[in-house]
Amino acid sequence: MDYNPRMAPADLVIENGVVLSMDGPGVGERTGPVLVAEGRIVAPDTPVAADALRIDAEGRVLAPGLIDPHTHPVFAGERSFEFALRMAGKSYDEIAALGGGILATVRATRAAPAETLLRGARERLRRMVAYGVTTCEGKSGYALDLEGEKRILRMLRELGCVPTLLAHVVPPDHSRSDYLRMFIEELIPAGLADFCDVFCDRGAFSLPETRRILEAARAAGLGLRVHAEQITHTGAAELAAELGAASADHLELVSPAGIEALAEAGTVAVLLPGAALTLRAPWPPARRMIDAGVTVALGTDCNPGTSMTESLPLMMTLGCTQMRMTVEEAWRAVTVNAARSLRRDDIGRLCPGCRADIAIFDFGDWRALPYHFGPPLAWLVLKDGRIAYRASGFSPTVAP
Numbered sequence: 543m544d545y546n547p548r549m550a551p552a553d554l555v556i557e558n559g560v561v562l563s564m565d566g567p568g569v570g571e572r573t574g575p576v577l578v579a580e581g582r583i584v585a586p587d588t589p590v591a592a593d594a595l596r597i598d599a600e601g602r603v604l605a606p607g608l609i610d611p612h613t614h615p616v617f618a619g620e621r622s623f624e625f626a627l628r629m630a631g632k633s634y635d636e637i638a639a640l641g642g643g644i645l646a647t648v649r650a651t652r653a654a655p656a657e658t659l660l661r662g663a664r665e666r667l668r669r670m671v672a673y674g675v676t677t678c679e680g681k682s683g684y685a686l687d688l689e690g691e692k693r694i695l696r697m698l699r700e701l702g703c704v705p706t707l708l709a710h711v712v713p714p715d716h717s718r719s720d721y722l723r724m725f726i727e728e729l730i731p732a733g734l735a736d737f738c739d740v741f742c743d744r745g746a747f748s749l750p751e752t753r754r755i756l757e758a759a760r761a762a763g764l765g766l767r768v769h770a771e772q773i774t775h776t777g778a779a780e781l782a783a784e785l786g787a788a789s790a791d792h793l794e795l796v797s798p799a800g801i802e803a804l805a806e807a808g809t810v811a812v813l814l815p816g817a818a819l820t821l822r823a824p825w826p827p828a829r830r831m832i833d834a835g836v837t838v839a840l841g842t843d844c845n846p847g848t849s850m851t852e853s854l855p856l857m858m859t860l861g862c863t864q865m866r867m868t869v870e871e872a873w874r875a876v877t878v879n880a881a882r883s884l885r886r887d888d889i890g891r892l893c894p895g896c897r898a899d900i901a902i903f904d905f906g907d908w909r910a911l912p913y914h915f916g917p918p919l920a921w922l923v924l925k926d927g928r929i930a931y932r933a934s935g936f937s938p939t940v941a942p
């Protein structure tokens with residue numbers, strides 16, 4: 543971290559919270575005030591400015607802002623009709639023949655004015671922050687042409703997301719070789735993304751194509767992520783580990799060799815139980831991965847086809863109840879481990895030097911977050927020390 547202890551006095555003091563520092567094993571629970579100066583957490587013995595803002599957490603849980611490391615938040619339209627067809631027993635191919643699938647969202651997204659796309663994404667991000675989320679990775683992949691993909695990447699940056707360039711599928715108006723060439727020679731060098739991701743699966747990109755794209759992205763200085771082992775087993779987990787990817791995501795069908803490779807390489811497994819829930823797919827084997835030494839994070843996979851949710855706490859509930867994670871593991875999966883999947887050490891913990899991205903929840907026992915599933919339970923959310931969200935019952939402040 544590029545942090546030097548500052549001489550600036552604290553300008554914000556949060557008192558009477560149950561603090562989850564996420565430092566060390568477990569959740570790092572402690573008591574005592576949290577001090578902030580110029581948007582960063584500072585040591586508890588830092589002098590406090592006379593006009594500092596003081597917030598009384600009244601015994602509530604005070605955690606690092608949650609981090610959603612896998613979303614597709616910029617798109618137009620919705621696909622509830624497709625959900626209904628799936629629930630009525632229609633197959634993937636039947637749904638595609640009836641006008642569903644990724645290409646339905648591509649048609650709507652290409653046709654949408656910028657304001658429509660931004661408004662939809664802002665609404666989704668506003669719902670996320672009410673769940674306590676302060677950092678959101680977001681992927682392109684719903685335009686699938688040069689200018690459209692660049693437009694989505696610029697929007698992701700403007701929305702404050704961590705932008706990822708996604709090779710999603712080959713669109714019908716490009717040949718495979720043309721799309722790959724355009725992706726590698728024009729989209730990767732455009733410099734609009736922090737990460738590059740490939741959907742490596744049946745109907746998307748093959749393992750050799752995935753290698754080609756990721757090697758080009760790595761050479762261009764992008765971090766790597768992979769949609770791996772979701773619908774078919776491909777060996778993409780092993781490829782992600784071999785290439786030093788920051789994350790391998792989904793992993794419903796990961797093999798024992800894939801798990802071993804991820805553990806060895808330190809590639810974070812980003813598990814997405816919302817997609818397994820929607821598709822009635824097998825749950826990703828979180829317990830086996832954690833027991834094998836893999837760092838596991840959880841994400842919503844927020845997207846209109848297979849996981850239409852903004853609720854990261856609901857993913858914690860599914861992680862615990864369906865994937866046999868402990869409550870401590872679920873908390874780490876959406877904070878410090880999610881930060882690691884984004885190669886960030888300045889978020890996901892509450893330690894001196896970290897950004898003051900803080901979620902105060904409206905309960906006093908941290909085990910309540912996956913336990914009380916459904917409603918947004920944040921009481922106050924701070925991003926870089928500034929109020930990003932306050933619940934309707936929040937009564938501000940405590941004057942100096």
Ligand SMILES: [Zn+2]
Nearest residue numbers: 612614769843
């Ligand atoms: Zn995804």
